[in-house]
Amino acid sequence: MTVISAIVSDLIDKFAVTASERDKEGGTAKEQRDLIRRSDLLGLITPKELGGYGQDWLNVLAIIKQIAQVDSSLAHLFGYHFLCLATVDLYGTERQFAYYAQQTAERNLFWGNAFNPLDQRVTATKTQSGWEINGVKSFCSGASDSDLLLISAQKRDEEGVLFAIIPTKRTGILVENDWDSFGQRQTDSGSVQFEHVEVLAQEVLVANPTHTISLKSTIRTHIAQSILNHVLLGTAEGAFQAAKEYTKNFTRPWLTANVQDASEDPYYVYHYGEFFVKLQAAIALSNIANDHLQATWNDRQQLTIKQRSECSIAVATAKVQIVKTALDITNGMFELMGARATSAKYNFDRYWRNVRTHTLHDPIDYKIRDIGQFALNGKYPEISPYS
Incomplete structure (x- = not known):
């Protein structure tokens, strides 16, 4: 077992003990976030020469999946931390990424998200020292208890969008505890208010001097x-x-099944077989998409439309299968466990609630449309925040 895998395993064991109860409570998983901080895993994608682990996306995604098996909220926060840091690489300069990547690893900084491109209520006004931002941003996953915020704001005096990194505790920032979804209850995905918040010139991501999206x-x-x-x-x-585990240990066989154990019930066996097949298909497509993502990331400086588009199709294809499989399993699992499994003490419904919450943010109907256009007509997906 490698050092990283041992750390991950230890964290997952600790998260699993309280995951169900914390889901019921909601709010900020402060204790668990601090465990992640102390684990040093926040420096996973920071290059080794800058004090991190220098891991690729294949390893990072594998760890996210492992955490999600016991706590999908923490997996979401953990993953979005790296999304925010990677954004500095994609939108900023080499110097900016080196600085923030090193700071993240050395100080175990946890990143939060106030980037939501579809919410354009935050505006940026030019000042002598940089910018001033005002407004409200929604779906700010991980903003609570974060150290840094990745933000986007509409420029008032000129066209375009301002992208920047600012300390979460800067004067004028109010992280609202208003996330009340029935799923992903500990992602702190509520809103953030900005009132006369200063953004320094060096905090603005300015890799592209033409201010166009590369x-x-x-x-x-x-x-x-x-x-x-x-x-x-x-x-x-x-x-x-x-x-x-529940079926094998607690579920009773149906009275006309003519078997002694629920694990021998032919219909239970059949449906577990179905679920297994769907999971294996989802895993296989996910692995293909991950390879595309890693190759695309490796070639990001000389990226072609063809490579980007093929990556988009691979990721979308995996998503369609994953979403359908996740909804099927988290809903159908109750038919294989029985009525007693609906007891609140088990909180098994959290799996469905968490999946359903995520899937509503990005309908797979549009993924299938894009895939169909590619498969039938050879058309690449439109470049957007979701494709």
Whole structure:
């Protein structure tokens, strides 16, 4: 077992003990976030020469999936931390990435997200020292208890969007505890208010002097999609394992099944076989997409439309299978466990609630449309925050 895998295993064991109760409580998983800080894993993608582990996306995504098997909220926060740091590489300069990557590893800084590109209520006004931002941003996953915030704001005096990194505790920032979804209850995905918040010139990501979005920067979409794919896939795997353990230990066979043990009930066996096949298909497609993502990331400085688009199709294809599988398993697991499994003490419904919450943010109907256009007509997906 490597050092990283040992650390991850220890964290997962600790998260699993309280995951169900924390899901019921909601709010900020402060104790667990601090465990992640002390683990040094926040420096996973920081290059070794800058004090980190220098891990690739294949390893990072695998860890996200492992965490999601027991706690999809923490997996989401963990993954988005790296999405935010990677954004500095994609939107900023080499010097900016080196600085923030090193600071992240040395000080175990936890990143939060206030980037949501679809919410354009935050505006930026030019000042002598940089910018001033005002407004409200929604779906700010991980903003609570974060050390740094990745932000986006609409420029008021000129066209374009401001991307920047600022300390979460800067004057004028109010992180609201208003996340009340029935799923992903500890992702702190509520809103953040900005009132006369100063953004210094050196905090602005300015790799592209023309202020246009580069092809390189659009890889962020694939990283975000891949992270959420692994949150969903890990949740499905966790639900499958939880259901299997319950069926084997507690479920009674149906009275006309003519078997002594529920694990021998022919219909239970059949449905577990179905779930297994769907999971294996989702895992296989995920692995293909991950290889595309890593290759695209490696070639990001000379990225072509063809490579980017093929990565988009691979990630979307995996997502369709993962979403359908996760919804099927987290819903159908109850038919294989029985009525007693609906007791609140088990909280098995958290798997479905977490999956359903995620899947509503990005409908797979549009993924299938893009895949169909590619498969039938050879058309690449439109570049967007979701494709």
